[in-house]
Amino acid sequence: MISPAISAPAWRGLLAAIAGLALGLGATGCASSEDPTTLTVYAAASLQEPFEELAAQFEAAHEDVDVALSVAGSSTLAAQIREGAPADVFASADTANMDKLEDAEPTDFATNTLMIAVPPGNPAGITDLSSLTGDGVRLVVCAPEVPCGAAAEKVQDAAGLDFSPVSEEQSVTDVLGKVTSGEAGAGLVYVTDVQKAGDAVEGITFPEAASAVNTYPITAVPGTAHPDLGEEFIDLVLGEDGRTVLSSYGFAGA
Template sequence: MIRSARLVAGVGAAALLVTLSACSSSDEASPSASGSSTKLSGTVTVFAAASLKESFTTLGKQFEENHPGTKVTFNFGGSDSLAASITGGAPADVFASASPRTMAIVTDAGDASGTPATFVRNQLEIATLPGNPDKIASLKDLTKSGFKVVLCDKEVPCGAAAQKALEASGLKLTPVSYEQDVKSALTKVELNEADAAVVYKTDVKAAGDKVEGVDFPESADAVNDYPIALLEDAPNADAAKAFIELVRSAGGQQVLTGAGFLKP
C-alpha cells in the first residue's frame, strides 16, 4: 500500500511538471502571438515639397520593401499649396515642407501631431542651359537686360529664399515668370524657354546633364530648413511614424545627402 501510494504520488508530480512546463512555453510565446510587434500595412500618404521628389520616391520604395503589405503614395508640389490642402481637409499622413513658414500654416491650424522635426536643409543654385552659354558667373549676371530668368513664386519656399538672396545682394530682378514649384521653374530652363532659373542645388543635381549649376555666395544667406511632421488625423498613423523614422534614420539621411541635401 505504501509503495502504491508513493507510485501514485510520483506520477502526479510528473504530470504537474509537464503541465507547468507547457504553461511556461505558452507564456513565452504569447508576446509574439498577441502581436506586440505591430505589423505595418496599408497606404501611407505623404505630402512633400517638390524638391524632395527623387529622394522621397527612393525612400518610399525602400519602405515598401522593408514592410511588405504597405504602399507609399506621394503628393509633390509647392509647400504652400500642400499646406493649404492639408488645412482644407485633404487626407494625408505626413507633411514634409521646404520651410518652417509653410509648416507653420499646418501647425497653427492644429493639423500636426507633435512638434515638426527638421530633417534636412537645402541651398539655392542658378540653373543654366547646358554648357552655360551665357557665361553666368554670379547672381548679378541674371539682371542683364533681355535675359530671361525664372523664379519660384514668392509664396513658395524656393521663391522666398531667392528673394532673400536678392535682398542680401542689393539686386532687383524681374523674372519672365513666377512658377508654383521648383520643378516647374527648372523645366523652363530644360525646355529652353528661359536662360536661367534660381532653384535648389538638389534639383540641379537631379536634372543631370539637362542643365548646369552655378553657385553664388548669397545663397548662404538663404538656406532653407525642411521640417517633417505626422498629421493630426493621419489615417495610417503607425505606418506614418515608421516612414518618418526612415527619413530621419542614418540610411534615410544617406539617401538625402546623396541627392545634395545638407544635414540639419
C-alpha cells in the same frame, strides 16, 4: 431524395465541387478584407526622387502597406491639407508652410540652398547673381509663397538687387523645366535640382546663397488615420538610411 438519373459517386463529386466553389468564394472574400493599407505622404517637389526611394524601402519592410507619394510646391500641399486632404505625413521645403498646420509637431531633417541653373553652354553669359538683372536675360524664379521663391527674395535683398523674372512658378521643378527646355536663360533652383538635372543644365554658385538656407521639416499630419505608420515613415527619413539617401541627392543635414 437522390434522383435515379445521377449515380451516388457522381452526386458526391457534385457536392465536392460545390463545396470547393464555396471555399474559393470565401477565400476571395477574406483576401479582399486584407487589402494593403495606403500611407499618403505629401512632400515638397524637390524631395521627389529621394522620397520615391525611401517609399520603396518602406514598402519592402511593410508588405501590407502601399505608400502614395504626392509631390508639389509646399504652399500648395499645406493648403490642401488644411482643406482636408487625407495626408498622413507632410514634408515641407521650409518652416513657414509647415507652420500653417495647426497642432503639427515637425522635426527638421535636411537643408538645401539655391544655385543658378543655366542651359548647357550658358548662352546668356551668367557669371553671378548680378548677371541675372542684365538686359535680355530671361530669368525664371519660384513664386514668393513657394519656399524657393521666398529664398530667391532673400538672396535678392542680400545682394541689393531687383530681379525682373519673366515668370514665377509654383514649384522648383517647374523652374528647372523652363531652363532645361530652353524657355529661360537662367533660373534660381536648389543645389539638389542642378545635381538631379545632370548634363541638362549648368550650375553657378553665388555667395549670397548662404543667406537663404532652406530647412526641411517633416511631421505626421494631425488627425491622420495612420499615426503609427506615419511615425515609422518619419523614423525612416530621420534615421541612417534616410540620411544616406538624402545625402546622395545633394541634401545637407539639418
